[in-house]
Amino acid sequence: MVRIENQTSQQLINLARRIVLPLNAGLHKGQAGRVAVVGGSEDYTGAPYFSAIASTLVGADMSHVICEKSAGPVIKSYSPNLIVHPYLYESQNKPSNIEMDDIIARVNSVLDRVHVVVVGPGLGRDQLMLDTAAEIINQAKKRKMPIIVDADGLYLVQKNLDLIKGYTECVLTPNVVEFARLIEAAGLGASASASSEKQSNTDENNMAFLLAKALGHVTVLEKGNVDRISNGYKTIINDMPGGLKRVSGQGDTLSGSLATFFAWRRHYLDSPWEKPRLNLGESDLALLAAFGASATTRRASALAFEAKNRATLTSDITNHVGHAFYTLFCM
């Protein structure tokens, strides 16, 4: 039995290679991963693009964006490689003859075709958008589909933890601010202040562990100087160096990468392609998939920073995702 909580980053990379779907000439379009990103609003159009394109650059065959009506043409203009469905409405844009059921029916036609959904990049905080996202999470749960929650999706979850509590196919990816809010919402504020001084990788002093446990063993990927990944059973750390510029949008690259790794994990569980199998259960594989995405993102960020230094834009990170993934997991 591999004890993944005791592995170095390099050892974890070697383990994560085992869940990367092997390519072969017999695969059909879509089998290497189909992803949907829910987000994109009047204000925010870059975030869902960065998330969706990262999922394809890591290896997904098809990447969909489900966004607000007005954001559709803009997100489409960023790349012809994405399939963009402008099915959602901010409150002020919703035609009076369209109801939530109509919106969800259209969204479901996409959910029925994908393996994983990312909820949150560029979602915004309009109430109708948040309500719609909540219903999409419910629909994804019905389909037992992995759900990656980031950005304003985390704001939604923080207001209603029951939405994801106990759903072990859920991954939360908070940054430092979002993490503090989730800790507070989960009633762990006291533990946080008590243990913040001695934050460590041992379980009971590790807030990511406590949060994941309090939320019924969802996977928490706490982004920071190191990425801390826990499901409330075990915790692993990614201390690989990233770039030093904390550019807005790096989190979107991560959420898209997670989507593809979680699509592969699902395949790995459902239709084993490798013998001998890794002696790891579903929850360990979730940590490993999260690690794979974290490693890809941090490496892409490091490569972009090496090339561009302070001028690094999120699109530079995007430009390095393919190479980062290849050198980590395919060489």
Add this chain to the structure above:
Amino acid sequence: MVRIENQTSQQLINLARRIVLPLNAGLHKGQAGRVAVVGGSEDYTGAPYFSAIASTLVGADMSHVICEKSAGPVIKSYSPNLIVHPYLYESQNKPSNIEMDDIIARVNSVLDRVHVVVVGPGLGRDQLMLDTAAEIINQAKKRKMPIIVDADGLYLVQKNLDLIKGYTECVLTPNVVEFARLIEAAGLGASASASSEKQSNTDENNMAFLLAKALGHVTVLEKGNVDRISNGYKTIINDMPGGLKRVSGQGDTLSGSLATFFAWRRHYLDSPWEKPRLNLGESDLALLAAFGASATTRRASALAFEAKNRATLTSDITNHVGHAFYTLFCM
């Protein structure tokens, strides 16, 4: 005590390096600078893009554009790396149920999240846009935030000098035509004609100095064959060579670069990261920050011209901003 008015361009570059925020792994997203550019209208969409993207290429983590409704999708389509808020209205586009207070409330939600605001690139001269920009300047002043004023923002200021008079966190960046209008508006026309023959760096014969003084010690960056930077106390000159093509849009690169340097100056004043400190006061640091942006822009322009000669476009200057900054301030 360093006397910055007596330094060469190379010496000023060395001094300006000290206010460049050092990058380290402990920084969080946004700490290296968050900028908002107010501008972008039916006619003008390139200018706010060039300004905002320059601020990120110099090193800001996040760059927002607050623009006219119809300009939003276009500016967004130039780059997914900007966050574009189409909150403003030209007179003919304003819905009857929306008042100035509603517009400003939305703008304030962005101002509350940024360190610096640039007012003017692509603003146009529609009266409602100008009135809105004036109110945004007032809101920025309430927040004691650095304000960079360029292009049609200068037209606005020239019509109402009280808007910025005495606000020492303000930077005006006039070209030769805008400078002449400001001189006239400030009632310095007579001095101008009297001294134009002997324009020099000594204070009383230096119109940038007189203008900055008349406006209560704002920073004036008079663009030209050399850039003359004064706050009415001291004047410094940037005579580094730029490109020979006077392409429209180079001023936008400058205003965005200024935004990032002024974000860093604010950080430098508020939370000193370096010991020993430069022995310079707030107003000297404003000159130095302005110099840093001027140097970056002129170098980027020179590099672009070297590569493209007469075919130099503003986007070529944009493409050299990162390298220009890096070679001047990080090597």
